[in-house]
Amino acid sequence: MTAMIYCDYNATTPVDPRVLEAMLPLFSEDFANASSGHTAGRAVARLVEQARGQVAALVGAGRRNVVFTSGATEAANLAIRGVLAGAEPGRRRILVAATEHKAVLAAAQDAARIHGGSVGLIRVLRNGTPDLDHLASLLSRNVVLVAVMAANSETGAIADVRRACQLTHSAGALYLCDVTQAAGKIPVALEAQEIDLAVLSAHKIYGPKGVGALVASRPLQNRMTPLIVGGGQERGLRSGTVNSAGIVGFGRAAAIAAAELATDADRLRHLTALLHRLLAEKLTGVELNGPTVTRLPNTLNLRFAGADADAVMTSTPQVAVSAGSACKGSSTEPSHVLTAMGLDSTAALESLRFSLGRPTTEDEVHTAADHVVTAVDHVRSLHHRSRPSSRAHTPTRTRA
Incomplete structure (x- = not known):
């Protein structure tokens, strides 16, 4: 396993x-x-x-x-x-x-x-x-x-x-x-x-x-x-x-x-940037929810347009990510954080949070990105088969 x-x-x-x-x-x-x-x-x-x-x-x-x-x-x-x-x-x-x-x-x-x-x-x-x-x-x-x-x-x-x-x-x-x-x-x-x-x-x-x-x-x-x-x-x-x-x-x-804050932050900032780059290179319709710079070094919240977040998580059991804070539990409501930022319900429900940690390795980031790409492509293909008139994916952009 x-x-x-x-x-x-x-x-x-x-x-x-x-x-x-x-x-x-x-x-x-x-x-x-x-x-x-x-x-x-x-x-x-x-x-x-x-x-x-x-x-x-x-x-x-x-x-x-x-x-x-x-x-x-x-x-x-x-x-x-x-x-x-x-x-x-x-x-x-x-x-x-x-x-x-x-x-x-x-x-x-x-x-x-x-x-x-x-x-x-x-x-x-x-x-x-x-x-x-x-x-x-x-x-x-x-x-x-x-x-x-x-x-x-x-x-x-x-x-x-x-x-x-x-x-x-x-x-x-x-x-x-x-x-x-x-x-x-x-x-x-x-x-x-x-x-x-x-x-x-x-x-x-x-x-x-x-x-x-x-x-x-x-x-x-x-x-x-x-x-x-x-x-x-x-x-x-x-x-x-x-x-x-x-x-x-x-x-x-x-x-x-306190002793390891600086080294942990530098390493996690690098790994988070790597994860973002890998996903944005391999998928269209990837949008960053949150600041580009003034952001925690380990945190990345991304919208995958046309791919329901819960469906993506179900399709990638090999990777533990979330569609909001843990306190949200099994609620199907969109994140109050994302809607307060101006995202509509659809966009909020297509967003996943990735938060890396002290044990995370670069190999894990590459593997996780591959699994997520496969899952997003799968969910999008199901969406398009069920709705053949659906519009094409939007180009990659960053939410400032």
């Missing part, structure tokens, strides 16, 4: 063997509860604090600003609800980029419903980057929070977070930045850019699933309302026995990502 070529690293990553090695003692000899006051508990607590520092270093933040959660989704809910719960009655409007992850969009809507607020959407440009002029026009004194992610999971579009943050602060609002996809792929500097709140997950950087973090200053943490109450762990913001093994794995993954 031929091994599958995995090209979906933005959905999740395998645990790096070095990360697993760091985690294993926490399941056996270092199993004590990090909240216990005895020697064994204090030893585990020191490991947790070391990991807190490693995660903080990856995103350019202070160690005391990191609050561990079960993942970025919980962290986003904690951030948004926590801010809105303590907001003044006349200042409960949230502005969210239209292409944010569903976790942020849904958390904003839910928080607004619970706390009597409202949500406004920030438009994006055709290349998927946020329209910051539109953000500026939406800002007013009733806005308490603005959410614009650092990099999009589907297109890899990188936002100008420094300017977005400056605009937000000029209106007296707080800025939430989802750095889940950016961390470990591009430099992240939360404190230098004066970002108030950020969220990220371990499993996107070759760490374990089930652990993530909210990053916020201590004064801001003190203003927030927790989602989970109990023993008061994580400075009262996330009660429950600390997931010490997961946290230690998160820390080790963060340290590796």
